[in-house]
Amino acid sequence: MSYDFLDTIKENERAIFKLVRIYADQYDDQKDLYQEIIYQLWKSFNSFQGNSKISTWIYKVALNTSLTHINLKNKHSKTISIQDIGLQFEENNDTQLEEKITEMYQYIKQLNEIDKAIVFLFLEGKSYDEIADIMGFTTTNIGTRLNRIKIKLKNQIAK
Amino acid sequence: MKNVWSNMEERTKITPFQISESSLLEFNKKTNVFKIGEVIGLVIAYALVGFVLYKFNNLDDWYLRLCGCVLVIYLLIMPIYTLFETWKMKHIDIVKSNCKNVLEQIYTAKNNLKKAEKISFIASPFLFLASIVILTKFFTDKNIFTLNIQLPIVFLIGVAFLGAIVFNIWAFKKRDKEFKSVKQLLEDKN
Numbered sequence: 001m002s003y004d005f006l007d008t009i010k011e012n013e014r015a016i017f018k019l020v021r022i023y024a025d026q027y028d029d030q031k032d033l034y035q036e037i038i039y040q041l042w043k044s045f046n047s048f049q050g051n052s053k054i055s056t057w058i059y060k061v062a063l064n065t066s067l068t069h070i071n072l073k074n075k076h077s078k079t080i081s082i083q084d085i086g087l088q089f090e091e092n093n094d095t096q097l098e099e100k101i102t103e104m105y106q107y108i109k110q111l112n113e114i115d116k117a118i119v120f121l122f123l124e125g126k127s128y129d130e131i132a133d134i135m136g137f138t139t140t141n142i143g144t145r146l147n148r149i150k151i152k153l154k155n156q157i158a159k
Numbered sequence: 160m161k162n163v164w165s166n167m168e169e170r171t172k173i174t175p176f177q178i179s180e181s182s183l184l185e186f187n188k189k190t191n192v193f194k195i196g197e198v199i200g201l202v203i204a205y206a207l208v209g210f211v212l213y214k215f216n217n218l219d220d221w222y223l224r225l226c227g228c229v230l231v232i233y234l235l236i237m238p239i240y241t242l243f244e245t246w247k248m249k250h251i252d253i254v255k256s257n258c259k260n261v262l263e264q265i266y267t268a269k270n271n272l273k274k275a276e277k278i279s280f281i282a283s284p285f286l287f288l289a290s291i292v293i294l295t296k297f298f299t300d301k302n303i304f305t306l307n308i309q310l311p312i313v314f315l316i317g318v319a320f321l322g323a324i325v326f327n328i329w330a331f332k333k334r335d336k337e338f339k340s341v342k343q344l345l346e347d348k349n
Contacts, residue, residue: 136257
């Protein structure tokens, strides 16, 4: 196990946690997905060639793993787990913030698989170009989609 | 929303995780073991093919041979095709592909699996019937078509046969609804 891998995961683990919470509802599903992402990152870590930012690469692998996981979950769900990888959000003392977080996730979860990914990357502060690279769409298409998502979310919040 | 997102980053603590290579290797080993489970179905199907081919000379009428051939061809092709498509779906290159490619690959594999499923749904009552005919011949040396079966029993078999077809069509349509969401998602992308 190289030090770089652990270091890189540590730097990005919060983002992975946030992503997992978008694509999986229950704690057990979140744990499974989180472990799957860590496993996929570990398996392919040596293949990272530095053509893009390491964070972009992590987002891409994490999102692709999430999309594969949710689409194959019913057919090929795994019940095994990695013993040493824990997944635990500590209780947030700020109940008001916690309520807002829950509400935000509820809105995001109503979007389709692609829109969820775009919103996640947008909230993570990625540029349109980076989002386009990770998603495989053109930058213009990402802009259009984001506008559409914003309208959708505004309408949901207004209800 | 952006504020909540960044506040969440600052204020939510997460338990630091420990990770070791041995646990990841163990996970890798376990996921590989699962693939063996999927092969069991294929082994059973091919064992049945071997059995039918071994006893094929016992099928002394053209329609019995036809039943045998249909069963053998189905059992040779379908399990390996399904396994191959499943394998493809599980081995999507998530490192080199972007999200759009991943979804397209999942959709293509699912589409192919759906076609295989459709064939299975339609073929299963016929294959069930063919199996009964062949196995009756193998184990009792009797041709089921020449047996003097009473009319009510023939009627019941017919009803069960049609019922199986209707049930399979219903089950397939239900399954088809789940599948459409992926299709719509990809169509929405442009």
